[in-house]
Amino acid sequence: MAQLTGGQQQPVLILPEGTSRYLGRDAQRMNILAGKVLAETVRTTLGPKGMDKMLVDSLGDIVVTNDGVTILKEMDIEHPAAKMLVEVAKTQEDEVGDGTTTAVIIAGDLLKKAEELLDMDIHPTIIAMGYRQAAKKAQEILDSIAISASDRDTLIKVAMTAMTGKGTEKARKPLAELVVDAVKQVEENGEVDKDHIKIEKKEGGSVDDSMLVQGVIIDKERVHPGMPKKVENAKIALLNCPIEVKETEVDAEIRITDPSQMQAFIEQEEQMIKDMVDKIVSTGANVLFCQKGIDDLAQHYLAKNDVLAVRRVKKSDIEKLSKATGAKIVTNIEDLSEEDLGNAGKVVEKKISGEEMIFVEECKEPKAVTILVRGSTEHVVSEVERAIEDAIGVVSATVEDEKVVAGGGAPEVEIAKRLKDYSESVSGREQLAVAAFAEALEVVPKTLAENAGLDSIDTLVDLRAAHEESPYMGLDVFKGEVVDMKEAGVLEPHRVKRQAIQSAAEAAEMILRIDDVIAAAGEEGGEEEGMEGMGEMPPM
Numbered sequence: 001m002a003q004l005t006g007g008q009q010q011p012v013l014i015l016p017e018g019t020s021r022y023l024g025r026d027a028q029r030m031n032i033l034a035g036k037v038l039a040e041t042v043r044t045t046l047g048p049k050g051m052d053k054m055l056v057d058s059l060g061d062i063v064v065t066n067d068g069v070t071i072l073k074e075m076d077i078e079h080p081a082a083k084m085l086v087e088v089a090k091t092q093e094d095e096v097g098d099g100t101t102t103a104v105i106i107a108g109d110l111l112k113k114a115e116e117l118l119d120m121d122i123h124p125t126i127i128a129m130g131y132r133q134a135a136k137k138a139q140e141i142l143d144s145i146a147i148s149a150s151d152r153d154t155l156i157k158v159a160m161t162a163m164t165g166k167g168t169e170k171a172r173k174p175l176a177e178l179v180v181d182a183v184k185q186v187e188e189n190g191e192v193d194k195d196h197i198k199i200e201k202k203e204g205g206s207v208d209d210s211m212l213v214q215g216v217i218i219d220k221e222r223v224h225p226g227m228p229k230k231v232e233n234a235k236i237a238l239l240n241c242p243i244e245v246k247e248t249e250v251d252a253e254i255r256i257t258d259p260s261q262m263q264a265f266i267e268q269e270e271q272m273i274k275d276m277v278d279k280i281v282s283t284g285a286n287v288l289f290c291q292k293g294i295d296d297l298a299q300h301y302l303a304k305n306d307v308l309a310v311r312r313v314k315k316s317d318i319e320k321l322s323k324a325t326g327a328k329i330v331t332n333i334e335d336l337s338e339e340d341l342g343n344a345g346k347v348v349e350k351k352i353s354g355e356e357m358i359f360v361e362e363c364k365e366p367k368a369v370t371i372l373v374r375g376s377t378e379h380v381v382s383e384v385e386r387a388i389e390d391a392i393g394v395v396s397a398t399v400e401d402e403k404v405v406a407g408g409g410a411p412e413v414e415i416a417k418r419l420k421d422y423s424e425s426v427s428g429r430e431q432l433a434v435a436a437f438a439e440a441l442e443v444v445p446k447t448l449a450e451n452a453g454l455d456s457i458d459t460l461v462d463l464r465a466a467h468e469e470s471p472y473m474g475l476d477v478f479k480g481e482v483v484d485m486k487e488a489g490v491l492e493p494h495r496v497k498r499q500a501i502q503s504a505a506e507a508a509e510m511i512l513r514i515d516d517v518i519a520a521a522g523e524e525g526g527e528e529e530g531m532e533g534m535g536e537m538p539p540m
């Protein structure tokens with residue numbers, strides 16, 4: 001395969017042995033197939049009625065999820081074109097935190113439609129150009145049907161829509177409120193840094209026991225049992241240096257000639273530790289979080305001074321503590337002063353499902369908060385956590401952009417309708433590509449219907465008819481009827497759809513433009529491994 005024939009005589013090898021190469025139509029067919037297979041895999045999880053997948057890794061660890069990007073990440077995809085779609089999902093996750101399945105299935109359908117056009121002998125470049133034109137128009141249409149809103153009620157609806165069907169059924173409303181409160185709390189000048197919302201999970205209890213803490217929860221315990229379990233009006237010091245006597249940097253040897261010298265040496269070390277603790281106590285600190293270690297003796301002195309201290313706190317947690325309490329992170333104990341301390345209403349060590357955790361709560365106007373997720377088992381807690389992450393993503397996007405669109409396939413049907421009209425004004429063969437793009441978008445309502453056990457064709461016909469009246473008509477998957485999604489309160493951020501359409505179009509275009517796949521030989525497999533290593537591709 002890796003040979004080119006030079007003239008008539010000997011073959012000239014320009015690629016290493018074992019390299020596989022696919023050209024032209026073969027390359028396209030294979031890449032499209034890989035993309036379609038991938039989209040097919042996550043398709044059944046779309047929407048509130050979507051099914052879950054159970055993923056088992058090589059160590060036997062299990063993940064049960066409905067989240068597109070989680071599935072794709074866990075699947076360990078081999079095929080290069082399929083990997084490009086996994087990237088689409090990841091981008092979607094990073095940009096908005098929701099809409100990952102949507103992005104992938106739109107990309108999959110764009111590829112499927114492209115194949116039909118290729119079979120009609122339309123050149124891939126024409127299709128790519130048509131797709132690009134259509135994607136641009138689609139964004140314009142989407143902008144025109146977006147609804148400006150970011151009030152609390154809207155935010156709660158957006159959060160609830162993102163969590164529908166994700167193992168949060170019982171407690172969807174309270175969880176949505178929790179997420180909205182959290183996002184609102186950390187918002188600064190219209191922007192939300194999602195890193196300032198910590199999600200701490202602990203199995204045990206039920207999903208309803210999940211709560212929002214105005215501060216930070218640290219999954220650690222006090223270093224010393226003699227320390228107080230609870231400190232009110234906490235004055236908090238944050239250190240990122242150890243409270244230990246530093247070991248010498250160079251290998252030094254200290255010669256001791258009589259026992260009293262040894263004693264003096266130890267006493268001096270002890271004095272240094274004591275001085276450090278005295279310094280901390282003198283600032284008025286009664287709680288201490290240290291990113292590094294705390295010497296045994298220091299623990300003892302801190303306990304004697306009624307300071308609640310925690311050691312080896314993660315850097316990210318120290319940063320959140322700083323955001324929540326207003327404390328400054330100090331690198332040198334000598335520099336610590338009263339102004340560096342932060343405040344919290346109380347700091348308490350609580351036992352949650354048999355494990356100690358430190359709650360730094362009742363912070364005033366904290367710019368970092370924590371959502372404690374509870375649930376009966378590890379798998380439940382993890383799935384609820386993913387749902388909450390999605391909800392934080394969509395609420396943040398809505399707070400930032402103040403624009404939402406209806407859900408349940410409404411925008412896709414509206415864009416498809418207007419794109420079809422628009423395609424008639426497009427000249428040449430690109431017209432067909434624009435029309436194909438429009439049809440591809442309808443995969444969203446079709447899939448929502450299928451996953452709800454409804455007839456996808458009938459649903460689409462109903463939806464198209466309803467869109468003669470209003471652009472907000474979508475599929476209520478619970479009632480199996482076409483309803484006004486705005487009234488039903490099924491809302492999504494404008495950004496989710498914008499990004500999903502954008503990245504799906506770009507990925508499809510990129511895959512279509514490839515007409516030569518040259519794959520180096522894999523570690524052991526060579527030709528077969530690299531390209532056909534997609535595992536079991538269902539026949540299509």
Ligand SMILES: Nc1ncnc2c1ncn2[C@@H]1O[C@H](COP(=O)(O)OP(=O)(O)O)[C@@H](O)[C@H]1O
Binds near residue numbers: 098103
């Ligand atoms: N109550 C509902 N009725 C109909 N569709 C809904 C409802 N709630 C959410 N959806 C739709 O489900 C789709 C999202 O499904 P989801 O499984 O979360 O996939 P994604 O990973 O793309 O976010 C969106 O099209 C959204 O509008």
Ligand SMILES: [Mg+2]
Binds near residue numbers: 098099
């Ligand atoms: Mg979602």
